[in-house]
Amino acid sequence: MLKMTRLSKIYRTRMIETHALRGFDIHVREGEFVAVTGPSGSGKTTFLNIAGLLEDFSSGNYLLDGVDVSGIDDNARSRLRNEKLGFIFQGFNLIPDLNLFDNVDVPLRYRGFAAAERRRRIEQALEQVGLASRMRHYPAELSGGQQQRVAIARALAGTPRLLLADEPTGNLDSQMARSVLELLEAINAMGTTIVMVTHDPELAARAQRNVHIVDGQVTDVMHETAMRAVERIDASMHSNA
């Protein structure tokens, strides 16, 4: 689903060159739920921005759902973002003067769906996050957790192949954070690939795989639950044999 090979990102000013990512390798398979962790300034957000086609990279290769995205123009990037990706941000990033229905409608408008299809998808997405009854409400009328649910609904409405979440629970209290995470797990269970950037180890522990970044480079750590799952699969294969 997402494959970066020897990727680097260098920010240049007249005086300084900053290597945000260097020799960055990652491979996220379809259906995975990957948590990307690392200390502040390690390159987590840069990785997510490049993964989300919001920023260019300096060198290396990036395949998104089999599409080589190096050197593609702005229109093609926008199209890919719209069709294949969904975003969830720490600050929710809802448009304040649009109600929930219209907020979720935004990516669908750019996709060019007909009105009836848009309505069906919006209602379905808001239903999925438990806010169908509040679709005429405005973001300011909702709690933080509810706003993040709307952001998730907006990301889901276009049925993306890959959901990119940047500290999705960073602005929420623990109870709301738990419910948002449960929602993400449910979405992943339905087949959507999720890459979540977080610096919360507890949150990262709920993911299937944990990719640790330090100084713009990856340390790939398979999580315990995943290891146990692999062991279970192995054991089952042996007993069948």
Added chain:
Amino acid sequence: MFRYYLQLGFRSLRRNPVLTLLMVITLSVGVAASMSTYTVLHMMSGDPIPNKSDRLFVPQIDTGNMIGYTAGEEPDDQLSYPDTQRLLASGQGVRRTAIFGINSAITPERADMAPLLTDGGATTSDFFAMFEVPFRYGNPWHAEDDARNSDVIVLSRATSEKLFGDVDPVGRELKLGDASYRVVGVLGEWEPLPRYYRIINGNGGAFAGSDDFFIPFSAAVRHEKRNSGNNNCSGDAPAAGYAGWIASDCTWIQFWFEGASADDQFVIKAWLDNYAAEQLRLGWLKRPVNTRLRNTMQWLKHLEVVGRDSRIQAWLAFGFLLVCLVNTVGLLLAKFSARAGEVGVRRALGATRREIFHQYLIEASVVGLVGAALGLALSFAGLWLISKQSGAMAAVARMDWTMLLATVLLSVLASLIAGFLPTWRACQVRPALQLKSQ
């Protein structure tokens, strides 16, 4: 997507209403100032008879003597009586007419009414067809009436109503000066703007006033009516009496040819040059051949019907609009900059730069639409104030459909121009930066 962007545009008016109001007011004041002055200019410089203005021609012949002669100088704007008679008889063009102004008192039939002091014109029967003058009652007099010097009269509608009330007065008699005239027609509504057919000496100037009556040119001469306006004589004083005056080279009559087409301007001009050469040979004209033949719009330009002041005012008003536009650019920059976060979100969700450009430009044009509504109201107020300056201004300070539409278009166009830079700036937003900083 256009409808969607339009909806977003109207919705965004409510966001930061103070800034929106400032933009709308700035834009509408600029539009109103420029459109009210431009409307006046437009009305002043309009074509008063668009279907034939290019084939109505005014001749000028240099009838001066050699004292103080300068080669090529502009001939007088009016013609002498002898030249007028010869031009009327020339057969050039499809119609010819001459006109001069008369001040005279009309004594009504009713004894209880005081005489009316009136301004009118002495002309020929071709005048009415040439200038497409509408009639409410009756008809113009005929060419035979010109030939017979008949005492017939055509009244303006206002004069007719003053004298006879709202009835058909055709066939009734009235006294103009000392002579009795039979009414043959009453004009319908006819207020050409500018009053091109008799700008020189027309009562009220080029934009106001009207002629209360018309009588045959030949009858006016028979009754020895004097011209009520300019009378330019060269160094040789006319002989004594009315006969001496009309036989002189004094110029006091305005003349018009109607051609079959615009090309007749060349034909008639050539004839006019030949005529002047012939009259020079015969000794009537003293100066070398120096003639002009202008069509209607050339004639209005020559007479500077639209003054320099009016043009300068219009330029100043458009300069003011430019200042307002610069202010609107600043306000739009502030408004759009505050929405960089939204641009980032939309870009992340799949909007291309072009789509953002369209959205924000349409949003700017919505400001222009609202500005147009307010600008129209302010333009009407501005025109009302202008109309209070004088009668002439009242005549031209009127907004027609063209100017109304132009006001709306100008407002939208101005907002699009003002919105271009802020929109372009909005398109340059780097979504990654905005999304993190939200």
